[in-house]
Amino acid sequence: MTSSFNRIDAVAADxxxxxxxxxxAVGVRTEALAYRGLVIExxxxxxxxxxxxxxxxxxxxxxRDGVTPIRLKGxxxxxxxxxxxxxxxxxxxxxxxxxxxxxxxxxxxxxxxGYRVASLDHSLSTYADKGDFLQTLIHRPLDTxxxxxxxxxxxxxxxxxxxxxxxxxxxxxxxVSDAAVAEHGAALxxxxxxEVDPRLRAIVPIGPWGRQRGIxxxxxxxxxxxxxxxxxxxxxxxxxxxxxxxLIYDEAPGAxxxxxxxxxxxxxxxxxxxxxxFTPSAALDFLPAEHYADAVWDTxxxxxxxxxxxxxxxxxxxxxxxxxxxxxxxxxxxxxNAALGLxxxxxx
Numbered sequence: 252m253t254s255s256f257n258r259i260d261a262v263a264a265d266x267x268x269x270x271x272x273x274x275x276a277v278g279v280r281t282e283a284l285a286y287r288g289l290v291i292e293x294x295x296x297x298x299x300x301x302x303x304x305x306x307x308x309x310x311x312x313x314x315r316d317g318v319t320p321i322r323l324k325g326x327x328x329x330x331x332x333x334x335x336x337x338x339x340x341x342x343x344x345x346x347x348x349x350x351x352x353x354x355x356x357x358x359x360x361x362x363x364x365g366y367r368v369a370s371l372d373h374s375l376s377t378y379a380d381k382g383d384f385l386q387t388l389i390h391r392p393l394d395t396x397x398x399x400x401x402x403x404x405x406x407x408x409x410x411x412x413x414x415x416x417x418x419x420x421x422x423x424x425x426x427v428s429d430a431a432v433a434e435h436g437a438a439l440x441x442x443x444x445x446e447v448d449p450r451l452r453a454i455v456p457i458g459p460w461g462r463q464r465g466i467x468x469x470x471x472x473x474x475x476x477x478x479x480x481x482x483x484x485x486x487x488x489x490x491x492x493x494x495x496x497x498l499i500y501d502e503a504p505g506a507x508x509x510x511x512x513x514x515x516x517x518x519x520x521x522x523x524x525x526x527x528x529f530t531p532s533a534a535l536d537f538l539p540a541e542h543y544a545d546a547v548w549d550t551x552x553x554x555x556x557x558x559x560x561x562x563x564x565x566x567x568x569x570x571x572x573x574x575x576x577x578x579x580x581x582x583x584x585x586x587x588n589a590a591l592g593l594x595x596x597x598x599x
Contacts, residue, residue, distance in 0.1 A: 256309065256322060256323070256324035257321060257322065257323050257324065257522075257523070257525035257526060257527075258323075258324055258325070258523070259310075259323050259324070259325045259355050259356045259359070259522040259523070260272070260324070260325045260326050260356065260359060261523065261551045261554075262551070262555055263549070263551050263552045263555050265552070265586055265589040266552070266555035266556075266558075266559070266589075267555065267556060267559035267582075267584045267585045267586075267589065267590075268559065268578075268583075268584030268585075269364075269558065269559040269560075269562040269563055269578065269584060270360075270554075270555035270556065270558045270559040270562075271360060271555065271558065272326065272359070272360055272363040272364075273360070273363040273364035273365070274363070274364075275296040275297070275334065275362070275363045275364065275365060276296070276297040276298070276299045276328070276331065276334075276363075277294055277295070277296065277297055277326060277327040277328065277331075277359050277362045277363050278294070278295050278296075278297030278327060278328050278329075278330065278331030278332070278333060278362075279292065279293065279294045279295075279308060279327035279328070279329055279330075279331075279358075279359075279362075280292075280293050280295075280329065280330050281293070282401075284397060284398065284401050286394075286397045286401075287374045287390065287394065287397075288374050289371055289372065289373070289374060289394060289397065289398065290351060290371070290372040291351065291369045291370065291371055291372075291398060291401075291402075292310075292351045292352060292355070292358065292369070292370045293367065293368070293369050293370075293402075294327055294358040294359055294361070294362035294367070294368040294370075295333050295334070295338065295362055295367045295368070296333070296334040296336065296338055296362060296363070296365060296366075296367075297328060297331035297332060297333060297334055298331065298332045298333070298334050305328045305329065305330075305331060306328075307324075307325070307326055307327065307328050307329075308325075308327060308328055308329030308330075309322050309323065309324050310322065310323040310324075310325070310352050310355060311323075312350060312352045313350065313378050313379055314378070314525065314527055314528060314532070314539050315348075315378055315528065315532075315535065315539045315542040315543070316378070316532040316534035316535045316539055317348070317377075317378035317379045317381070317534060318532070318534050319527055319532060319534075319539075321525045321527050323352060323355065323522070323525070325355060325356070325359045326359055326363075327358075327359050327362070336365075337405075338365055338366055338367045339365075339366055339367070339404075339405075339406050339407065339408070339565075339569045339570060340366070340367045340368075340369060340399065340402055340404040340406070340407035340408075341361055341366045341367070341368045341369070341407065341408050341409075341410060341565060341569070342368075342369050342370075342371070342395045342398055342399065342407060342408070342409045342410070343357060343358060343368060343369065343370035343371070343409075343410050343411075343412075343415070344370075344371055344373065344391065344394070344395055344409060344410070344411035344412070344414075344415030344416075344418050344419060345370070345371070345372075345373065345376075345377075345412055345413075345414075345415050346412050346413030346414050346415060346458075346460075346520075347376050347381070347384075347387050347413065347414035347460075348376055348377055348378045348381040349373075349376070349377065349378070349412065349413070349414075349415070350372055350377045350378055350379075351370040351371055351372045352370070352522075353412065353520065353521050353522065354370060354410070354412060354520055354521070354522070355370070355522055356522050356554050356558070357410060357554075357557065357558060357561065358370050360558045360562075361558075361561065361562065361565070364562055365570070366565065366569075367402065369398050369402055371394055371395070371398055373387070373390065373391065373394050374390070374394075375387065375390075376390075376391075376414070384435070385435050385436045385438065385439065387414060388417070388427075388435055388439055388442075388466075389438055389439060389441070389442070391411075391414060391415065391417060391418025391421065392418045392419075392421040392422040392442065392445065394418070395409050395411075395418060395419075395422055396422065396448055399448065399450060399451075404450055405450065406450050406451075406452050406569060407450055407451060407452065407569070408451070408452055408453040408454060408455065408565055408568070408569050409422055409423075409451065409453075409454045409455070410454075410455040410457065410561060411454070411455070411456055411457065411459070412457045412458060412520035412521075413457070413458050413459070413460050413489065413490065413516065413520070414460050415456075415457075416456030416457055416458060416459025416460060416461075416481075416490075417456075417459055417460050417461045417466065419454040419455070419456045419459070419479075420454065420456055420459060420461070420467070420472075420475065420479070420499070420503070421442050421445050422445065422447070422448065422451060422454065423447060423451065423454045423475050423476060423477040423479060424445055424447045424474045424475050424476035424477065425445070425467055425471055425472050425474055425475045425503065426442065426443045426444050426445055426467070426470075426471040426474045427439055427442045427443055427466055427467060427471060428443075428465060428466065428467055428468045428470075428471050429443075430465045430468070431464075431465060431466045431467070434465075443471075444474070445474075447476045447477065451477055452477060452478075452568050452569050453477055453478045453479070453480075453564060453565060453568035453569055454477055454478075454479050454480075455479070455480045455481075455482065455561055455564060455565075456479060456480075456481050456482070456499070457481075457482040457483075457518070457519050457520045457557070458482070458483060458484065458487055458489070458490050458496070458516050458517075458518060458519075458520065459481065459483075459490060459495075459496060459499060460489065460490045460495075461490070461495070462490075462491070462494070462495040462496065462498045462499050463490060463491030463494040463495030463498075467499070467502075469498075469502045472498075472499060472502035472503045473502060473503070473504065475503040475504055475505065475506070477505075477568075478505050478506075478507075478564075478568050479503060479505065479506040479507070480506075480507045480509065480560060480561075480564045481496055481499060481500055481506055481507065481508045481509065482509045482511070482518065482519045482520075482557060482560070483496040483497075483508065483509070483510055483511070483518065484510075484511045484513070484514030484515050484516060484517075484518035484519075484545070484548075485510050485511065485512050485513060485514065486513055486514060486515050486547075487514070487515055487516045487518065488515065488516065489515075489516040490516060492510075496508070500596065504598075505598065506597075506598065507564075507579065507595065507596065507597040507598075508594075508595070508596045508597075509556075509560055509593065509594070509595050510593065510594040510595075510596075511548060511553060511556075511592065511593060512592045512593070512594060513547040513548070513592065514545050514547055514548045514553070515545055515546060515547075517542070517543060517544060517545045517550070518545060518548065518553055519553045519554065519556065519557035520557065521542070521543045521550070522543065522550070522554070523543065523544070523550040523551060523554075524539075524540040524542075524543035524544045524550065525543070527539070528540040528542070528543055528544075548592070556593065559578070559584060560578070560579075562575075563575045563578035563579065563584075579595065579597060582595070
């Protein structure tokens, strides 16, 4: 294990107003679910005294290759006492493959702003246990529903990256197509007309995978029943921009689209590439850093923008704070020129 730390808590100097950390101390703990052996990393608002009396925790995890150990450092305190209060739940869902710490920057920052944030290790979909693709397609929306049940959510939102974005859209009512069932297997038919959990109030699909491969058609996406903020890179060759994510925006009612011009598939979701990612791995045919970094955009800057808009969107739809709507007009909260390269579109 390396003795140095890979920071997940950096905030760019020109970060927008709602980026970075809020006023609340943050605790973190790891929980296991009986269902499918799921593991959750849970961030939550913590009592200040409890957080101050303990050393902020570290995160020991694996690199994208599934074998190299890495250590991350943020600001959350391991097992700090939880602050009393009714905090809405946000569920983070990683890509295929990924793991529960890939979006840890969102876990910490949203918890510091008054949310409980549960990030899943989706079984058979992590770096260490990547398995059958059909099982991933079937279980993504089921996993998040079980996590919400396990944590006793009264209301919740889902932020999903790549395959996690697919799961978020299905959870929100976007039914998969006949063609997808024919290609991937009859068991997928259970998601053709998904039942939307009434507790689910909003979704944030980041780089959502599937439309470019016919997972949905226009009729299926028309079934979306919750507000959606899509974040996408215009040069994404994995989920497709024109053939994928723009179509989701065009066909899904009530969606917003935030585009990072020139960014690829790593836009807005992963933490900055750890130092170990710049060393080739015998387990991969590409440099591990390519899983985290973008060729054009700085990751810390993108993370801050994602935190800003996620905070505003969840504040509007999950906490029901009307004033949060102002952040979707003319890039309110950005300093001059700090929104260059961004395009935000929303339907009437």
